[in-house]
Amino acid sequence: MHSEVVASRITDSRTGTGSSPTIDAVSLAIIEQLQQDGRRPYAAIGKAVGLSEAAVRQRVQKLLDQGVMQIVAVTDPLTVGFRRQAMVGINVEGDLDPVAEALTAMAECEYVVMTAGSFDLMVEIVCEDDDHLLDVINKRIRTLPGVRSTESFVYLKLKKQTYMWGTR
DSSP states (O other): OHHHHHHHHHHHHHTTTOSSOOOOHHHHHHHHHHHHOTTOOHHHHHHHHTOOHHHHHHHHHHHHHTTSOOOOOOOOGGGGTOOEEEEEEEEESSOHHHHHHHHHTSTTEEEEEEOSSSOSEEEEEEESSHHHHHHIIIIIITTSTTEEEEEEEEOSOOOOOOOOOTTO
């Protein structure tokens, strides 16, 4: 079973650290079911993975409590009034953590990641329009202590956005 291979890989990669939860094949199968349909009934998930509805409910709650997954509604930004998206590469002088923390506190920053390569941080920004984007970059990001430079990659058209990678 695919989930068993992934579960062994996750377990092997996390042994010794003590800080990450161990995820077994059944939990991975539950996650896959929820990624296909986040509103799938626990009884249907239980039937697919071989557990009772109550057992699925407990496992889902544990996965949520451990921060392994979230169940959220994903929207198309254009349909809810956000006409401008951009990825911003940021170079930082000194410690990355304070800048990353400041970015995570900004509502417009949907994705913040520390990277290796041309940029220290990559940030996805979702804004109402170009003026809003300019304000976020020019007045809020570039003025953060430690920010040395930014490079913006404005999205012209979103071709694919999915969260269906399963548990490969």
